[in-house]
Amino acid sequence: MNWVGFSTLTLREVGRFFSVYRQTVIPGLISSILYILIFGFTLERRISSIDGIPYTLFIIPGLIMMNTLSNATSNSSSSMLQMKLLGQLPDLLQAPLSSFEISLAYIIGGMVRGTVNGILILLVGVVLSDMTITQPFATIGFIMLVSWAFSSIGLILGQMAESWDQLATMQNFFLTPLSFLGGIFYSIKMLPDWAQSVSFFNPIYYMINGLRYTILGVSDSNPSTSFIIAIIMTIGFTVIAIMLMENGKKIKE
Amino acid sequence: MKPAIKIQNLKKNYGETVALKGVNISIKDGEFFGLLGPNGAGKTTTINILTGLVRKDEGVTEIFGKDIVSDYRFTRAQVGISAQEFTQDWFFPLDRLLYFQAGYYGIPKEKAKDQVNELLVRLGLEEKRSSRLRQLSGGMKRRFQIAKALVHDPKILILDEPTAGVDVKLRHELWEYFRELHNAGKTILLTTHYIEEAELLCDKVAIIDKGQVIKEGSPKSLTRQSGKSGINISLSDENIDFESVLSDFTFTNNEGELHFTTKEPEENLPKIINLLTNAGCHIQRVETTKSSLEDVFLSLTGKGINE
Numbered sequence: 001m002n003w004v005g006f007s008t009l010t011l012r013e014v015g016r017f018f019s020v021y022r023q024t025v026i027p028g029l030i031s032s033i034l035y036i037l038i039f040g041f042t043l044e045r046r047i048s049s050i051d052g053i054p055y056t057l058f059i060i061p062g063l064i065m066m067n068t069l070s071n072a073t074s075n076s077s078s079s080m081l082q083m084k085l086l087g088q089l090p091d092l093l094q095a096p097l098s099s100f101e102i103s104l105a106y107i108i109g110g111m112v113r114g115t116v117n118g119i120l121i122l123l124v125g126v127v128l129s130d131m132t133i134t135q136p137f138a139t140i141g142f143i144m145l146v147s148w149a150f151s152s153i154g155l156i157l158g159q160m161a162e163s164w165d166q167l168a169t170m171q172n173f174f175l176t177p178l179s180f181l182g183g184i185f186y187s188i189k190m191l192p193d194w195a196q197s198v199s200f201f202n203p204i205y206y207m208i209n210g211l212r213y214t215i216l217g218v219s220d221s222n223p224s225t226s227f228i229i230a231i232i233m234t235i236g237f238t239v240i241a242i243m244l245m246e247n248g249k250k251i252k253e
Numbered sequence: 254m255k256p257a258i259k260i261q262n263l264k265k266n267y268g269e270t271v272a273l274k275g276v277n278i279s280i281k282d283g284e285f286f287g288l289l290g291p292n293g294a295g296k297t298t299t300i301n302i303l304t305g306l307v308r309k310d311e312g313v314t315e316i317f318g319k320d321i322v323s324d325y326r327f328t329r330a331q332v333g334i335s336a337q338e339f340t341q342d343w344f345f346p347l348d349r350l351l352y353f354q355a356g357y358y359g360i361p362k363e364k365a366k367d368q369v370n371e372l373l374v375r376l377g378l379e380e381k382r383s384s385r386l387r388q389l390s391g392g393m394k395r396r397f398q399i400a401k402a403l404v405h406d407p408k409i410l411i412l413d414e415p416t417a418g419v420d421v422k423l424r425h426e427l428w429e430y431f432r433e434l435h436n437a438g439k440t441i442l443l444t445t446h447y448i449e450e451a452e453l454l455c456d457k458v459a460i461i462d463k464g465q466v467i468k469e470g471s472p473k474s475l476t477r478q479s480g481k482s483g484i485n486i487s488l489s490d491e492n493i494d495f496e497s498v499l500s501d502f503t504f505t506n507n508e509g510e511l512h513f514t515t516k517e518p519e520e521n522l523p524k525i526i527n528l529l530t531n532a533g534c535h536i537q538r539v540e541t542t543k544s545s546l547e548d549v550f551l552s553l554t555g556k557g558i559n560e
Binding site: 002004005007008009012015016019020082086087088090091092093094095096097248252 | 304305306307308325326327329330332334336338339340341342343344345352353354356357358359360361401
């Protein structure tokens with residue numbers, strides 16, 4: 001293992017998004033505050049509570065998860081695509097770094113960004129709505145796990161994409177709708193039966209409900225199921241991202 | 254001693270297109286080697302295979318006797334590459350980019366400091382160490398590419414068109430620097446469109462065309478072997494039997510203007526003058542014409558290097 005090389009690339013990936021924090025950290029924070037203020041406090045007058053939880057509190061785990069996974073995905077995907085388009089990738093591919101080390105550094109970069117964003121919105125939730133976290137360690141652990149999984153997805157997308165347009169298409173047509181349909185703003189029990197059944201095929205539904213369980217102690221899905229799906233996604237997508245890097249067809253030649 | 258770079262029967266196809274038909278190159282440790290060829294001849298593919306950017310279909314590729322795939326950690330650490338295309342970066346200043354580059358090669362920041370500072374000074378980039386790449390001129394970007402290639406102090410330096418697009422002054426400064434690096438023991442593989450550059454710097458050159466090496470040797474021996482050097486002599490007296498006097502040479506006689514085709518004009522000229530003066534000829538004018546590596550290139554590939 002080239003530890004110096006691996007840690008250099010990891011620090012570069014983390015440093016890259018911190019150096020443009022106005023683009024990578026602040027927007028999620030602002031939009032989450034707006035969601036809490038506008039959606040939460042105004043809709044709370046109509047939907048006072050779900051499963052005994054005030055509506056504003058109910059949406060916070062969903063907002064955290066939406067920000068976590070979108071930031072984790074976009075960090076690794078945009079960094080990879082940027083390196084490809086700016087001609088920086090050869091510097092990595094010609095260095096004595098393995099595909100495993102390169103992939104892991106990218107994934108950790110995205111994982112840190114997802115986690116930082118998730119935790120910041122968690123703190124916003126605590127400040128704005130007086131939220132108490134049922135299981136703080138499990139909450140942070142789950143945010144990190146999901147960040148890792150979606151950062152791996154981002155690395156796969158970044159390797160596959162050949163233009164910003166393609167990348168935006170993948171994110172806008174899949175990730176954002178799946179997040180919104182995963183139950184950020186509602187409990188799936190409020191949906192008709194057929195829509196509930198469809199939700200079971202949406203992995204983000206399990207991520208949102210898993211986090212809702214660790215923070216608020218309530219969840220539509222079984223918490224163990226959420227955890228197992230998060231683990232399976234993390235391992236599966238990490239392996240695929242590394243294999244794609246090793247194969248190199250999408251990034252070399 | 255194992256060659257610094259050994260390439261044997263290297264083959265590569267891109268779908269139906271044959272890029273390399275079986276390239277053979279051997280570069281000794283410490284040699285300054287030029288790889289010349291027209292666009293699309295296979296130079297970049299060869300370099301990219303050597304550095305791990307492209308997978309070969311077949312053949313041997315070794316660096317100091319180690320396979321570039323199975324021993325990639327060793328082989329890649331030996332090589333520094335100054336690519337033709339400029340790298341861009343939006344986020345970090347020059348010195349940090351160099352530290353990153355050293356880091357990828359396993360050198361922590363503390364250990365890379367001296368080398369980074371030295372390179373920034375030597376390549377005239379010291380004042381720009383905190384600038385971003387987009388703030389540099391073309392010549393500075395080219396110098397940064399070279400600094401990046403040298404930051405881990407590699408034994409082998411691959412320079413892919415290292416003076417493309419730079420002004421004459423910088424080109425000469427870079428040539429001087431490459432000589433310095435070569436004298437310090439570095440093995441250098443150079444590709445260039447400036448044949449003068451190869452002629453001036455390289456111990457040995459290989460001419461590659463249509464995916465294979467068609468000629469290899471020192472620039473001097475290549476011009477001698479394949480070049481069409483000649484001697485022109487004008488005489489005032491035409492009534493001599495030149496055929497018998499100069500029976501050892503190939504020449505044409507056009508009303509007292511003798512033209513000799515020879516690969517060694519310097520060696521043959523005194524002999525010819527001797528023979529002619531002994532035969533009582535009055536020589537009016539002597540001229541030698543010598544072909545350059547460019548002529549050799551043209552006669553071998555049928556096109557100029559910039560075509």
